[in-house]
Amino acid sequence: MNLGRELRKYVIGMVMALTLTGIAFALTIWNYWPVRTRFIIIIACAILQLLVHFRYFLHIDLEKSHRDDLQLILFSAFIIALMVGGMLWVIFNLNMRMM
Amino acid sequence: MTNSTTPLPRLYPGMNLGETDPDTHEAAEELVFGFWVFLMSDAVLFALLFAVYETMVNSTAGGPGAAQLFHLKPTLIETLVLLASSFTFGMASLIMKFKQHVVLLQIALIGTLILGVSFLGFEISDFAKLTRQGAVPQLSGFLSSFYVLVSTHFLHVLSGCIWILVMLIQLSVFGLDETVKTRLLRLGIFWHFLDIVWIFIFTFVYLLGLL
Amino acid sequence: MISNSYWNPWFGKLTLNAIPTDSLVAMGAASIAVLGAVGTIVLITVFGKWRYLWSEWATSVDHKRIGIMYVVLSLVMLSRAVIEAIVIRLQQAVSVNHSGFLAPEHFGQLFTTHGTIMIFFMIMPFLTGLINYVVPLQIGARDVAFPVLNSISLFLTAAGAFLIMASLVLAPFSTGGWTGYPPFTGIEFNPGVGVNYWIWSVSLASIGSTLTGINLIVTIYKKRAPGMRLMFMPLFTWTSLCVAIMMIFAMPPLTVATALLALDRYLGMHFFTSGAGGNMMNYINLFWEFGHPEVYIIVLPAFGVFSEVFATFSAKALYGYTSLIVATMAIAVLSFTVWVHHFFTMGQSANINAAFGIATMLIGIPTGVKIYDWMLTMYRGRVRFTSPLLWAIAFLVTFVIGGLTGILLSVPPIDFMVHNTTFLIAHFHNVIIPGSLFGMIAGYQYWFPKAFGYRLDERWGRIAFVCWTAGFYLAFMPLYVLGLKGMPRRSVETFQSSFEPWLLVAAVGSLLIAGGLISLGIQLYVSIRQRDRARVAAGDPWDGRNLEWSTSAPPPEYNFAVLPHIEGRYPFYQMKKLGHAYPQQKTYQPIKMPKNSGLGPTIGVASAALCFGLVWYIWWLAIVGTAVIIAAIIVRSFNRNTMRVISVEDIEHTEARWHAILAAAVPVSRDQENVPANVGLAEFMS
Ligand code: HEM
Numbered sequence: 004m005n006l007g008r009e010l011r012k013y014v015i016g017m018v019m020a021l022t023l024t025g026i027a028f029a030l031t032i033w034n035y036w037p038v039r040t041r042f043i044i045i046i047a048c049a050i051l052q053l054l055v056h057f058r059y060f061l062h063i064d065l066e067k068s069h070r071d072d073l074q075l076i077l078f079s080a081f082i083i084a085l086m087v088g089g090m091l092w093v094i095f096n097l098n099m100r101m102m
Numbered sequence: 103m104t105n106s107t108t109p110l111p112r113l114y115p116g117m118n119l120g121e122t123d124p125d126t127h128e129a130a131e132e133l134v135f136g137f138w139v140f141l142m143s144d145a146v147l148f149a150l151l152f153a154v155y156e157t158m159v160n161s162t163a164g165g166p167g168a169a170q171l172f173h174l175k176p177t178l179i180e181t182l183v184l185l186a187s188s189f190t191f192g193m194a195s196l197i198m199k200f201k202q203h204v205v206l207l208q209i210a211l212i213g214t215l216i217l218g219v220s221f222l223g224f225e226i227s228d229f230a231k232l233t234r235q236g237a238v239p240q241l242s243g244f245l246s247s248f249y250v251l252v253s254t255h256f257l258h259v260l261s262g263c264i265w266i267l268v269m270l271i272q273l274s275v276f277g278l279d280e281t282v283k284t285r286l287l288r289l290g291i292f293w294h295f296l297d298i299v300w301i302f303i304f305t306f307v308y309l310l311g312l313l
Numbered sequence: 314m315i316s317n318s319y320w321n322p323w324f325g326k327l328t329l330n331a332i333p334t335d336s337l338v339a340m341g342a343a344s345i346a347v348l349g350a351v352g353t354i355v356l357i358t359v360f361g362k363w364r365y366l367w368s369e370w371a372t373s374v375d376h377k378r379i380g381i382m383y384v385v386l387s388l389v390m391l392s393r394a395v396i397e398a399i400v401i402r403l404q405q406a407v408s409v410n411h412s413g414f415l416a417p418e419h420f421g422q423l424f425t426t427h428g429t430i431m432i433f434f435m436i437m438p439f440l441t442g443l444i445n446y447v448v449p450l451q452i453g454a455r456d457v458a459f460p461v462l463n464s465i466s467l468f469l470t471a472a473g474a475f476l477i478m479a480s481l482v483l484a485p486f487s488t489g490g491w492t493g494y495p496p497f498t499g500i501e502f503n504p505g506v507g508v509n510y511w512i513w514s515v516s517l518a519s520i521g522s523t524l525t526g527i528n529l530i531v532t533i534y535k536k537r538a539p540g541m542r543l544m545f546m547p548l549f550t551w552t553s554l555c556v557a558i559m560m561i562f563a564m565p566p567l568t569v570a571t572a573l574l575a576l577d578r579y580l581g582m583h584f585f586t587s588g589a590g591g592n593m594m595n596y597i598n599l600f601w602e603f604g605h606p607e608v609y610i611i612v613l614p615a616f617g618v619f620s621e622v623f624a625t626f627s628a629k630a631l632y633g634y635t636s637l638i639v640a641t642m643a644i645a646v647l648s649f650t651v652w653v654h655h656f657f658t659m660g661q662s663a664n665i666n667a668a669f670g671i672a673t674m675l676i677g678i679p680t681g682v683k684i685y686d687w688m689l690t691m692y693r694g695r696v697r698f699t700s701p702l703l704w705a706i707a708f709l710v711t712f713v714i715g716g717l718t719g720i721l722l723s724v725p726p727i728d729f730m731v732h733n734t735t736f737l738i739a740h741f742h743n744v745i746i747p748g749s750l751f752g753m754i755a756g757y758q759y760w761f762p763k764a765f766g767y768r769l770d771e772r773w774g775r776i777a778f779v780c781w782t783a784g785f786y787l788a789f790m791p792l793y794v795l796g797l798k799g800m801p802r803r804s805v806e807t808f809q810s811s812f813e814p815w816l817l818v819a820a821v822g823s824l825l826i827a828g829g830l831i832s833l834g835i836q837l838y839v840s841i842r843q844r845d846r847a848r849v850a851a852g853d854p855w856d857g858r859n860l861e862w863s864t865s866a867p868p869p870e871y872n873f874a875v876l877p878h879i880e881g882r883y884p885f886y887q888m889k890k891l892g893h894a895y896p897q898q899k900t901y902q903p904i905k906m907p908k909n910s911g912l913g914p915t916i917g918v919a920s921a922a923l924c925f926g927l928v929w930y931i932w933w934l935a936i937v938g939t940a941v942i943i944a945a946i947i948v949r950s951f952n953r954n955t956m957r958v959i960s961v962e963d964i965e966h967t968e969a970r971w972h973a974i975l976a977a978a979v980p981v982s983r984d985q986e987n988v989p990a991n992v993g994l995a996e997f998m999s
Pocket residue numbers: 395398399401402424425427428429431432436489490491492735738742745746749750788801802803804823826
């Protein structure tokens with residue numbers, strides 16, 4: 004991999020990140036769509052941008068040669084989902100029952 | 103080990119130095135992997151702070167909520183500044199890998215540092231504005247969780263800035279030796295990681311708060 | 314008690330009134346702490362050992378020394394926590410319809426320190442110490458991945474232990490239990506410094522464990538000897554890997570919970586307060602997102618020890634190696650899905666409780682698999698009832714009982730009945746003591762000869778074993794009955810005459826346990842005295858199968874003069890089978906090892922100062938502590954001279970001495986394991 008190709012990666016990443024950020028910010032004020040739709044799109048933008056940063060800035064990809072850290076990322080994501088999901092499930096349920 | 107026909111294995115997250123400096127590349131494997139493990143632990147910490155925030159968004163105790171307090175413009179500026187600093191750090195990494203030029207590298211790092219410090223400055227002025235409006239962390243559960251989530255990120259960026267400063271000095275003292283390089287690799291993934299955390303802060307705290 | 318608003322810039326809220334002169338028991342404890350500290354200092358000075366301790370131990374980054382220091386710390390803390398347990402037991406035994414000899418405040422501190430110490434400063438250091446000592450040897454590495462970080466972890470833990478010890482003299486400690494639930498522990502209901510002690514000591518331990526977890530993961534992933542695949546690793550290394558991964562994910566919830574509690578207390582925030590939008594249920598949820606994985610963090614290493622012990626003392630390969638690993642991984646993952654069973658009664662819907670109850674029951678499956686694997690390992694083996702195996706067998710039986718009562722508790726309606734009673738106390742001691750402490754003791758007895766070069770006395774080992782096991786049953790079985798009768802846990806006083814006989818039995822049991830602890834001490838003393846008749850310098854007293862037994866006892870600082878090449882499971886057994894267990898090397902390469910470093914002790918002392926300052930609101934001390942930590946790290950980062958080289962001559966010399974011992978050694982059969990003839994060379998048996 005040479006300088007030009009690696010540089011291109013950063014530039015692509017930057018452009019994509021800027022686009023996604025722009026969409027998310029724009030949707031916050033642009034109120035022609037229902038809140039629910041915009042809510043979902045904004046969250047989707049965040050997740051996409053996460054992937055963009057991973058791919059282009061942190062150079063994480065699905066290549067075979069460095070599986071250790073990929074496994075670790077997936078496992079971390081899984082644990083975070085469990086912990087955060089469980090916490091929100093329990094606490095929101097409690098809030099609801101105390102209404 | 104280095105063979106021009108087979109591509110070098112990537113050994114760790116972030117910029118890999120295999121093509122230009124195979125020795126550091128190998129030395130970095132354990133170090134960067136270890137730092138990555140730490141970041142995963144840190145990610146759990148942030149995730150939990152986000153979860154706490156989400157459970158407390160409505161606990162305003164009669165005080166102001168997200169929609170009254172937050173503004174899009176400063177958030178956008180902070181976002182762009184941090185994103186730009188991610189990019190300049192990327193440039194620093196490329197210089198380290200392909201040019202091995204100390205002064206150029208220092209310039210890129212100073213650029214990153216300036217952006218990092220201005221990010222901190224914008225946040226401080228944000229907080230100051232909130233405080234002047236009386237929205238202090240002691241006012242409600244919502245504000246406590248807001249301040250703690252955002253200032254945990256703030257503290258991380260602050261330590262990142264100090265780290266950049268130390269690396270600038272080490273670059274002058276030691277030049278681009280193996281240790282300096284492996285540290286810059288780790289600093290790089292730290293910096294990019296903080297930008298990722300910020301994506302979630304501006305999304306979940308500011309944008310969804312203002313929606 | 315002084316007024317809460319008192320504050321002085323030099324000493325914060327600290328005054329002479331902090332010395333607990335109002336209680337005889339507390340004064341006794343304080344004097345023991347002071348005398349112990351002063352006595353140690355005087356002894357070290359008299360024998361002129363300061364330099365030796367500093368340069369050989371405190372600054373050492375050798376994983377073996379750090380492991381030993383962890384275990385020493387843990388044994389000291391174990392003694393304190395057992396004494397506290399006995400005091401609690403005695404108080405409860407004499408306080409039926411009577412106020413007993415302890416004030417409620419003091420009683421509250423006792424169960425809090427007992428629980429906190431046992432979990433964070435006894436069992437965690439114990440397992441971290443064993444893992445530190447053994448894992449690099451088992452995977453054929455010369456040290457852990459980050460030796461200096463390892464030393465930092467140790468001293469952070471020690472700093473936390475120091476805080477708890479300091480709270481004996483500069484009292485009080487928290488009365489909020491080891492779980493520290495708000496709002497009781499909030500500033501509103503607990504304006505004193507006690508909860509601060511708890512918060513900071515636990516936070517230090519938690520950060521130390523996170524760093525240990527990182528270190529171990531990288532060590533096991535990246536530093537295995539050439540050829541050692543994951544599926545060749547010994548079971549103890551496997552459980553250590555799972556535990557390390559659990560540590561990095563389970564510690565953050567604790568750090569978040571204690572940090573937010575601290576912010577509530579120090580800065581008046583409203584995370585867990587009962588007003589202004591605070592939500593204490595968040596704390597409970599966060600705490601147990603740590604707390605449940607934690608119980609598996611402390612149990613899995615013991616499972617690893619037992620796997621080694623059952624195989625070695627049955628002279629067989631482990632039955633179901635793969636199933637044991639799969640079960641370990643299953644337990645590790647499942648342990649993140651069950652935390653709600655600690656608060657079934659908090660009020661969430663029945664569906665949530667049912668989901669978490671079922672997840673809890675599922676853990677019984679992989680655990681059951683393990684139990685059968687261990688039993689089948691012994692089946693038709695050449696079983697020797699040497700002490701480590703005795704502890705293992707006691708574990709096997711007792712742990713199953715504890716596990717079954719756990720299944721009972723996982724059923725939400727049953728949990729509602731016995732929640733917060735001594736039934737729960739009985740249950741978790743019934744799993745933790747055999748499932749974790751017995752494992753650690755077994756590991757200590759098993760690897761002691763490796764670490765020090767001589768065996769522990771077998772007779773006192775058996776006496777200790779009998780006292781602990783019998784004491785355990787006497788002390789904890791009555792608590793099941795009491796729990797079913799409705800006795801609340803943490804009761805300083807009860808009003809049911811029918812409790813009394815059971816409480817008396819439990820008190821006797823705790824005294825028997827104390828006898829067991831004393832026997833362990835005597836065992837150590839006797840063994841040191843008679844070490845010349847129990848030397849096993851050749852290194853393999855139990856006919857072991859894994860790499861740690863292939864070195865001399867104690868191993869040289871570089872562990873392996875030449876890194877072994879691994880071709881399968883049980884590498885040392887394979888080498889013995891092929892008759893080249895102790896290859897004579899013709900040439901050696903110089904070995905690079907990390908230099909000693911003062912960074913660990915420096916950070917330890919500075920963080921102790923930082924946290925002590927925070928406890929007592931002595932801000933300047935806290936600031937100095939923080940500054941020293943940051944400065945020490947930055948200064949260290951400029952040090953380029955961190956490695957040193959062990960010369961070929963030194964290696965040749967060390968290896969030649971060991972090979973001379975090997976040449977002179979007569980191999981012994983397994984019947985002679987505990988006689989002086991066993992110098993650490995095992996007769997090969999297929
Ligand atoms: C060695 C013998 C032991 C004895 C005699 C003993 C006894 C006790 C007693 C009497 C209590 C208070 C019960 C109550 O609240 O009514 C207690 C609580 C507790 N023990 Fe132990 N214990 C022992 C070992 C251990 C060990 C090895 C651990 C953990 C590794 C442990 C962890 C705890 C914890 C976490 C609590 C709860 C503290 C609280 O209420 O916050 N104990 N123990």
